[in-house]
Amino acid sequence: MQHILACMVAGTVFGAGLAIATEPAPAPVSESKPKRHLAKFDEQFKTADIDQDGALSKAEAQNANMDRVVSSFDRLDLNKDGKVTREEIRLLLRSRLSS
Ligand SMILES: [Ca+2]
Ligand SMILES: [Ca+2]
Numbered sequence: 001m002q003h004i005l006a007c008m009v010a011g012t013v014f015g016a017g018l019a020i021a022t023e024p025a026p027a028p029v030s031e032s033k034p035k036r037h038l039a040k041f042d043e044q045f046k047t048a049d050i051d052q053d054g055a056l057s058k059a060e061a062q063n064a065n066m067d068r069v070v071s072s073f074d075r076l077d078l079n080k081d082g083k084v085t086r087e088e089i090r091l092l093l094r095s096r097l098s099s
Contacts, residue, residue, distance in 0.1 A: 034097045038090065045086050055083035 048056055048064030061069040061084070069076060069084060076084045076092055 034093075037097075038093065041089065041093070042086065045089070053083075055081075055085045057083050 044064065044066065045056065048060050048066060050060055050063065056064075056066075056069065058070060058073050061073065069089070072092075073084060076088050078088045078091065
């Protein structure tokens with residue numbers, strides 16, 4: 001009987017240990033500013049993309065008051081299809097941030 005009890009105690013201790021181990025890890029060090037900037041932009045982009053085709057037309061950007069996108073629309077629209085995709089904006093943001 002003592003043996004079973006010992007097992008139960010060991011199990012309890014082990015279980016408690018597991019519970020501690022699975023506690024959420026401390027929050028990661030805050031993201032770098034460029035990343036946060038991109039995340040915020042992603043949100044803005046989604047909101048602005050009214051027809052949800054994954055690209056912003058100039059009108060959509062104007063609607064969302066994305067002045068910076070509107071003013072540099074032609075530069076952002078790398079493939080000149082009249083729409084700015086998230087990828088196109090990212091490419092430009094990245095080249096700006098790294099310079
Ligand atoms: Ca769109
Ligand atoms: Ca484009």
